[in-house]
Amino acid sequence: MSAPRLYFVAAEASGDLLAREVIEAVRARVADVHIAGIGGAEMASIGIQSPIDVSALSVLGLLEGLKVYATAVRLADAAADAIIADAPDVVVLVDSWGFMLRVAQRVRARAPGIRLVKLIGPQVWATRPGRAKTLAATVDHLLCMHEIEVPYYEPHGLKTTVVGNPALSRHEWGDGAAFRKAHGISEAAQLVLVLPGSRPSEIKRVAPALVGAARIIKDSDPDRQVVIAPAAGVAAQFSEAFPDVSEWATVTVNPGERYDAMAAADLALACSGTVTSELAMQGTPMIVAYRTGWVTWALARGLLYQKTHITLLNIVSDDTEIVPEFVQTKQTPDLIAARALNWLTDPAALAEQRAAQQIALSRMREGDHDAADIAARVVLEEARA
Structure with a gap:
Protein backbone atom coordinates (compact mmCIF):
# COMPACT_ATOMS: atom_id res chain seq x y z
CA MET A 1 0.00 0.00 0.00
CA ASN A 165 -11.64 21.38 22.41
CA PRO A 166 -8.05 21.54 21.11
CA ALA A 167 -7.11 24.12 23.75
CA LEU A 168 -8.00 21.61 26.48
CA SER A 169 -5.84 18.95 24.87
CA ARG A 170 -2.69 21.03 25.01
CA HIS A 171 -0.82 19.55 27.94
CA GLU A 172 1.87 22.21 27.98
CA TRP A 173 1.90 23.93 31.35
CA GLY A 174 3.57 27.30 31.41
CA ASP A 175 6.58 28.04 33.58
CA GLY A 176 5.69 31.36 35.15
CA ALA A 177 8.80 31.56 37.32
CA ALA A 178 11.05 31.05 34.28
CA PHE A 179 9.21 33.76 32.35
CA ARG A 180 9.56 36.26 35.19
CA LYS A 181 13.26 35.46 35.57
CA ALA A 182 13.90 35.80 31.83
CA HIS A 183 12.30 39.26 31.77
CA GLY A 184 13.62 40.56 35.07
CA ILE A 185 10.24 40.55 36.81
CA SER A 186 10.34 39.77 40.52
CA GLU A 187 8.17 37.05 42.01
CA ALA A 188 6.50 39.63 44.25
CA ALA A 189 5.46 42.02 41.48
CA GLN A 190 1.90 41.90 40.14
CA LEU A 191 1.97 41.06 36.45
CA VAL A 192 -0.79 41.98 33.99
CA LEU A 193 -0.70 40.21 30.63
CA VAL A 194 -2.30 41.84 27.57
CA LEU A 195 -3.27 39.57 24.65
CA PRO A 196 -4.47 42.02 21.99
CA GLY A 197 -5.40 39.54 19.27
CA SER A 198 -4.09 37.69 16.23
CA ARG A 199 -5.91 39.46 13.40
CA PRO A 200 -5.13 42.85 11.89
CA SER A 201 -8.70 43.97 12.57
CA GLU A 202 -8.31 43.06 16.26
CA ILE A 203 -5.17 45.16 16.56
CA LYS A 204 -7.18 48.01 15.07
CA ARG A 205 -10.42 47.61 17.02
CA VAL A 206 -9.62 45.80 20.28
CA ALA A 207 -5.97 46.45 21.10
CA PRO A 208 -6.36 50.21 21.79
CA ALA A 209 -8.79 49.59 24.64
CA LEU A 210 -6.71 46.80 26.16
CA VAL A 211 -3.46 48.74 25.91
CA GLY A 212 -5.18 51.85 27.29
CA ALA A 213 -6.51 49.88 30.24
CA ALA A 214 -3.08 48.41 30.89
CA ARG A 215 -1.57 51.90 30.94
CA ILE A 216 -4.12 53.02 33.54
CA ILE A 217 -3.30 49.95 35.63
CA LYS A 218 0.43 50.65 35.36
CA ASP A 219 0.02 54.33 36.23
CA SER A 220 -1.99 53.44 39.33
CA ASP A 221 0.99 51.51 40.70
CA PRO A 222 4.35 51.77 38.88
CA ASP A 223 5.54 48.60 40.62
CA ARG A 224 3.03 46.57 38.63
CA GLN A 225 4.47 44.95 35.53
CA VAL A 226 2.68 44.82 32.17
CA VAL A 227 3.52 42.27 29.48
CA ILE A 228 1.95 42.60 26.04
CA ALA A 229 1.99 39.59 23.71
CA PRO A 230 0.58 40.22 20.23
CA ALA A 231 0.49 37.22 17.91
CA ALA A 232 3.56 36.92 15.70
CA GLY A 233 1.52 37.49 12.54
CA VAL A 234 0.43 40.97 13.67
CA ALA A 235 3.56 41.96 15.61
CA ALA A 236 4.68 44.49 13.01
CA GLN A 237 1.23 46.09 12.87
CA PHE A 238 1.10 46.27 16.68
CA SER A 239 4.55 47.89 16.83
CA GLU A 240 3.51 50.48 14.26
CA ALA A 241 0.24 51.23 16.06
CA PHE A 242 1.82 51.46 19.52
CA PRO A 243 5.41 52.68 18.98
CA ASP A 244 5.94 53.89 22.55
CA VAL A 245 4.46 50.99 24.49
CA SER A 246 7.85 49.42 25.23
CA GLU A 247 8.64 52.46 27.39
CA TRP A 248 6.29 51.20 30.11
CA ALA A 249 5.56 47.56 29.21
CA THR A 250 7.43 44.43 28.14
CA VAL A 251 6.48 43.30 24.63
CA THR A 252 7.04 39.68 23.61
CA VAL A 253 6.22 38.13 20.24
CA ASN A 254 7.93 34.81 20.92
CA PRO A 255 5.36 31.99 20.48
CA GLY A 256 7.51 29.79 22.70
CA GLU A 257 6.78 32.05 25.67
CA ARG A 258 3.00 31.97 25.18
CA TYR A 259 2.06 29.63 28.01
CA ASP A 260 4.88 30.79 30.28
CA ALA A 261 3.54 34.35 30.09
CA MET A 262 0.03 33.15 30.90
CA ALA A 263 1.24 31.16 33.89
CA ALA A 264 3.27 34.13 35.14
CA ALA A 265 0.37 36.58 35.01
CA ASP A 266 -1.82 37.54 37.96
CA LEU A 267 -4.43 38.79 35.49
CA ALA A 268 -4.93 38.84 31.71
CA LEU A 269 -6.71 41.35 29.51
CA ALA A 270 -7.59 39.42 26.35
CA CYS A 271 -9.23 39.81 22.99
CA SER A 272 -12.04 37.27 22.72
CA GLY A 273 -11.04 34.03 21.02
CA THR A 274 -9.34 30.69 21.51
CA VAL A 275 -6.91 32.31 23.91
CA THR A 276 -9.59 32.49 26.63
CA SER A 277 -9.67 28.69 26.93
CA GLU A 278 -5.86 28.62 27.02
CA LEU A 279 -5.80 31.19 29.81
CA ALA A 280 -8.30 29.17 31.80
CA MET A 281 -6.13 26.09 31.35
CA GLN A 282 -3.18 27.99 32.83
CA GLY A 283 -5.32 29.16 35.77
CA THR A 284 -5.08 32.84 34.84
CA PRO A 285 -7.98 35.16 35.80
CA MET A 286 -9.08 37.15 32.76
CA ILE A 287 -11.14 40.01 31.42
CA VAL A 288 -12.30 39.82 27.81
CA ALA A 289 -12.87 42.60 25.29
CA TYR A 290 -14.20 42.64 21.75
CA ARG A 291 -15.39 45.12 19.17
CA THR A 292 -16.41 44.73 15.56
CA GLY A 293 -18.02 46.97 12.97
CA TRP A 294 -21.51 48.19 13.79
CA VAL A 295 -23.15 46.70 10.71
CA THR A 296 -21.66 43.32 11.55
CA TRP A 297 -22.69 43.67 15.18
CA ALA A 298 -26.25 44.69 14.33
CA LEU A 299 -26.69 41.78 11.93
CA ALA A 300 -25.18 39.31 14.37
CA ARG A 301 -27.30 40.44 17.29
CA GLY A 302 -30.47 40.93 15.32
CA LEU A 303 -30.42 37.97 12.96
CA LEU A 304 -27.61 35.50 13.50
CA TYR A 305 -26.21 35.05 16.99
CA GLN A 306 -28.37 33.15 19.45
CA LYS A 307 -26.37 33.62 22.66
CA THR A 308 -26.01 36.56 25.05
CA HIS A 309 -22.28 36.13 25.60
CA ILE A 310 -19.32 35.57 23.29
CA THR A 311 -16.79 33.81 25.54
CA LEU A 312 -17.04 30.01 25.49
CA LEU A 313 -16.51 29.79 29.25
CA ASN A 314 -19.63 31.92 29.67
CA ILE A 315 -21.68 30.11 27.03
CA VAL A 316 -21.11 26.70 28.62
CA SER A 317 -22.06 28.20 32.00
CA ASP A 318 -25.70 28.51 30.93
CA ASP A 319 -24.84 31.71 29.03
CA THR A 320 -24.04 33.62 32.21
CA GLU A 321 -21.09 35.96 32.73
CA ILE A 322 -18.36 34.02 34.50
CA VAL A 323 -15.65 35.95 32.66
CA PRO A 324 -16.32 39.71 32.45
CA GLU A 325 -16.95 40.82 28.86
CA PHE A 326 -16.47 44.39 27.66
CA VAL A 327 -18.04 44.42 24.21
CA GLN A 328 -18.74 47.20 21.70
CA THR A 329 -19.62 50.43 23.62
CA LYS A 330 -18.53 48.84 26.92
CA GLN A 331 -15.06 48.23 25.52
CA THR A 332 -13.37 51.29 27.02
CA PRO A 333 -10.03 51.55 28.84
CA ASP A 334 -11.64 53.09 31.93
CA LEU A 335 -14.24 50.35 32.38
CA ILE A 336 -11.77 47.53 31.77
CA ALA A 337 -9.16 49.06 34.09
CA ALA A 338 -11.71 49.63 36.85
CA ARG A 339 -12.65 45.93 36.91
CA ALA A 340 -9.00 44.89 36.74
CA LEU A 341 -7.97 47.18 39.60
CA ASN A 342 -10.84 45.88 41.71
CA TRP A 343 -9.37 42.40 41.41
CA LEU A 344 -5.71 43.38 41.68
CA THR A 345 -6.32 45.17 44.98
CA ASP A 346 -8.38 42.28 46.39
CA PRO A 347 -6.56 38.91 46.46
CA ALA A 348 -9.76 37.15 47.51
CA ALA A 349 -11.57 38.44 44.42
CA LEU A 350 -8.77 37.16 42.18
CA ALA A 351 -8.94 33.76 43.85
CA GLU A 352 -12.73 33.63 43.42
CA GLN A 353 -12.38 34.45 39.72
CA ARG A 354 -9.79 31.75 39.24
CA ALA A 355 -12.06 29.21 40.92
CA ALA A 356 -15.10 30.28 38.86
CA GLN A 357 -13.12 29.85 35.65
CA GLN A 358 -12.07 26.34 36.67
CA ILE A 359 -15.69 25.33 37.23
CA ALA A 360 -16.60 26.71 33.79
CA LEU A 361 -13.60 24.93 32.27
CA SER A 362 -14.76 21.62 33.72
CA ARG A 363 -18.03 22.03 31.80
CA MET A 364 -16.10 22.31 28.54
CA ARG A 365 -14.36 18.97 28.95
CA GLU A 366 -15.80 16.10 26.91
Missing part, protein backbone atom coordinates in the same frame (compact mmCIF):
# COMPACT_ATOMS: atom_id res chain seq x y z
CA SER A 2 1.39 3.40 -0.97
CA ALA A 3 2.14 6.08 1.60
CA PRO A 4 -0.85 8.29 2.52
CA ARG A 5 -0.84 11.70 0.89
CA LEU A 6 -2.30 14.48 3.06
CA TYR A 7 -2.81 18.20 2.48
CA PHE A 8 -3.59 20.68 5.26
CA VAL A 9 -5.05 24.17 4.77
CA ALA A 10 -5.08 26.77 7.58
CA ALA A 11 -5.83 30.47 7.10
CA GLU A 12 -5.59 31.94 10.60
CA ALA A 13 -3.25 31.70 13.58
CA SER A 14 -5.41 29.33 15.66
CA GLY A 15 -5.94 27.03 12.70
CA ASP A 16 -2.25 27.11 11.85
CA LEU A 17 -1.41 25.95 15.38
CA LEU A 18 -4.00 23.16 15.30
CA ALA A 19 -2.83 22.00 11.88
CA ARG A 20 0.74 21.78 13.17
CA GLU A 21 -0.40 19.69 16.14
CA VAL A 22 -2.36 17.27 13.96
CA ILE A 23 0.50 16.93 11.49
CA GLU A 24 2.84 16.07 14.35
CA ALA A 25 0.33 13.49 15.61
CA VAL A 26 0.06 11.99 12.11
CA ARG A 27 3.84 11.69 11.85
CA ALA A 28 3.95 10.02 15.26
CA ARG A 29 1.51 7.40 14.00
CA VAL A 30 2.89 6.84 10.49
CA ALA A 31 6.50 7.40 9.49
CA ASP A 32 5.93 7.01 5.76
CA VAL A 33 3.49 9.82 4.94
CA HIS A 34 3.50 12.68 2.45
CA ILE A 35 2.23 15.95 3.92
CA ALA A 36 1.98 19.32 2.19
CA GLY A 37 -0.11 22.35 2.97
CA ILE A 38 -1.04 25.99 3.04
CA GLY A 39 -0.59 27.82 6.33
CA GLY A 40 1.60 30.10 8.38
CA ALA A 41 4.50 30.13 10.81
CA GLU A 42 3.37 27.12 12.87
CA MET A 43 3.21 24.79 9.86
CA ALA A 44 6.43 26.27 8.50
CA SER A 45 8.17 25.46 11.80
CA ILE A 46 7.73 21.74 11.08
CA GLY A 47 8.76 21.95 7.45
CA ILE A 48 5.42 22.59 5.70
CA GLN A 49 6.14 25.54 3.41
CA SER A 50 3.03 27.29 2.11
CA PRO A 51 2.91 27.91 -1.66
CA ILE A 52 0.59 30.90 -1.17
CA ASP A 53 0.26 33.69 1.39
CA VAL A 54 -3.16 33.58 3.09
CA SER A 55 -2.45 36.24 5.75
CA ALA A 56 -4.87 38.66 4.06
CA LEU A 57 -7.74 36.43 5.21
CA SER A 58 -7.25 37.27 8.91
CA VAL A 59 -10.20 39.65 9.04
CA LEU A 60 -12.93 40.35 11.57
CA GLY A 61 -16.50 41.26 10.70
CA LEU A 62 -18.88 41.33 7.78
CA LEU A 63 -17.75 44.55 6.12
CA GLU A 64 -14.08 43.65 6.52
CA GLY A 65 -14.86 40.29 4.95
CA LEU A 66 -16.60 41.93 2.01
CA LYS A 67 -13.56 44.14 1.44
CA VAL A 68 -11.36 41.10 0.94
CA TYR A 69 -13.98 39.03 -0.92
CA ALA A 70 -12.15 39.23 -4.24
CA THR A 71 -8.92 38.27 -2.48
CA ALA A 72 -10.64 35.33 -0.79
CA VAL A 73 -11.95 34.07 -4.12
CA ARG A 74 -8.55 34.43 -5.74
CA LEU A 75 -6.83 32.63 -2.87
CA ALA A 76 -9.46 29.86 -2.88
CA ASP A 77 -8.74 29.33 -6.59
CA ALA A 78 -4.99 29.29 -5.90
CA ALA A 79 -5.44 26.89 -2.99
CA ALA A 80 -7.49 24.51 -5.12
CA ASP A 81 -4.83 24.64 -7.84
CA ALA A 82 -2.10 23.81 -5.32
CA ILE A 83 -4.11 20.98 -3.79
CA ILE A 84 -4.96 19.35 -7.10
CA ALA A 85 -1.36 19.66 -8.30
CA ASP A 86 -0.23 17.78 -5.17
CA ALA A 87 -2.85 15.03 -5.70
CA PRO A 88 -3.49 14.16 -2.04
CA ASP A 89 -5.73 11.39 -0.77
CA VAL A 90 -7.21 13.70 1.89
CA VAL A 91 -7.45 17.45 2.34
CA VAL A 92 -7.86 18.72 5.93
CA LEU A 93 -9.52 22.15 6.04
CA VAL A 94 -8.86 23.77 9.41
CA ASP A 95 -11.29 26.30 10.90
CA SER A 96 -12.04 29.52 8.87
CA TRP A 97 -15.53 28.54 7.74
CA GLY A 98 -16.08 30.86 4.75
CA PHE A 99 -12.71 30.42 3.06
CA MET A 100 -12.56 26.67 3.64
CA LEU A 101 -16.03 26.23 2.19
CA ARG A 102 -14.89 27.93 -1.03
CA VAL A 103 -11.78 25.76 -1.20
CA ALA A 104 -13.80 22.59 -0.57
CA GLN A 105 -16.32 23.42 -3.26
CA ARG A 106 -13.58 24.03 -5.82
CA VAL A 107 -11.72 20.83 -5.00
CA ARG A 108 -14.92 18.79 -4.99
CA ALA A 109 -15.92 20.12 -8.42
CA ARG A 110 -12.54 19.52 -10.02
CA ALA A 111 -11.28 16.41 -8.20
CA PRO A 112 -14.22 14.55 -6.63
CA GLY A 113 -12.01 11.60 -5.70
CA ILE A 114 -10.13 13.60 -3.04
CA ARG A 115 -11.54 13.09 0.45
CA LEU A 116 -12.37 16.33 2.29
CA VAL A 117 -12.19 16.59 6.09
CA LYS A 118 -13.29 19.73 7.93
CA LEU A 119 -11.43 20.18 11.20
CA ILE A 120 -13.57 22.34 13.52
CA GLY A 121 -17.01 23.20 12.21
CA PRO A 122 -18.95 26.46 12.24
CA GLN A 123 -20.73 27.25 15.51
CA VAL A 124 -24.11 26.00 14.30
CA TRP A 125 -25.28 25.73 17.91
CA ALA A 126 -24.86 29.49 18.34
CA THR A 127 -25.66 30.94 14.93
CA ARG A 128 -26.98 29.95 11.49
CA PRO A 129 -27.71 26.23 11.95
CA GLY A 130 -28.40 26.01 8.20
CA ARG A 131 -24.67 25.86 7.65
CA ALA A 132 -24.79 22.23 8.79
CA LYS A 133 -26.63 21.26 5.60
CA THR A 134 -24.19 23.25 3.46
CA LEU A 135 -21.18 21.59 5.06
CA ALA A 136 -22.70 18.13 4.77
CA ALA A 137 -23.14 18.64 1.03
CA THR A 138 -19.50 19.67 0.62
CA VAL A 139 -17.18 17.52 2.78
CA ASP A 140 -16.88 13.85 3.70
CA HIS A 141 -16.12 14.08 7.41
CA LEU A 142 -16.39 16.71 10.15
CA LEU A 143 -14.14 16.76 13.20
CA CYS A 144 -15.98 18.93 15.73
CA MET A 145 -15.31 20.06 19.28
CA HIS A 146 -18.53 19.30 21.16
CA GLU A 147 -21.14 16.55 21.40
CA ILE A 148 -23.84 19.23 21.17
CA GLU A 149 -22.84 19.80 17.53
CA VAL A 150 -23.52 16.25 16.33
CA PRO A 151 -27.37 16.43 16.20
CA TYR A 152 -27.16 19.35 13.77
CA TYR A 153 -25.34 17.18 11.21
CA GLU A 154 -27.00 13.79 11.73
CA PRO A 155 -30.12 14.65 9.66
CA HIS A 156 -27.86 15.47 6.70
CA GLY A 157 -25.83 12.27 6.87
CA LEU A 158 -22.43 13.88 7.50
CA LYS A 159 -19.97 11.59 9.22
CA THR A 160 -18.98 13.42 12.42
CA THR A 161 -16.33 12.73 15.05
CA VAL A 162 -15.98 14.68 18.30
CA VAL A 163 -12.35 15.49 19.06
CA GLY A 164 -12.89 17.84 22.00
CA GLY A 367 -13.93 13.18 28.42
CA ASP A 368 -10.21 12.59 28.23
CA HIS A 369 -9.72 13.78 24.67
CA ASP A 370 -6.49 14.49 22.86
CA ALA A 371 -7.89 16.46 19.96
CA ALA A 372 -4.85 16.31 17.70
CA ASP A 373 -4.38 12.55 18.14
CA ILE A 374 -8.04 11.78 17.49
CA ALA A 375 -7.97 14.01 14.41
CA ALA A 376 -4.81 12.30 13.16
CA ARG A 377 -6.42 8.88 13.49
CA VAL A 378 -9.51 9.93 11.56
CA VAL A 379 -7.53 11.63 8.80
CA LEU A 380 -5.40 8.52 8.27
CA GLU A 381 -8.53 6.36 8.21
CA GLU A 382 -9.99 8.62 5.53
CA ALA A 383 -6.76 8.30 3.52
CA ARG A 384 -7.15 4.52 3.55
CA ALA A 385 -10.88 4.58 2.75
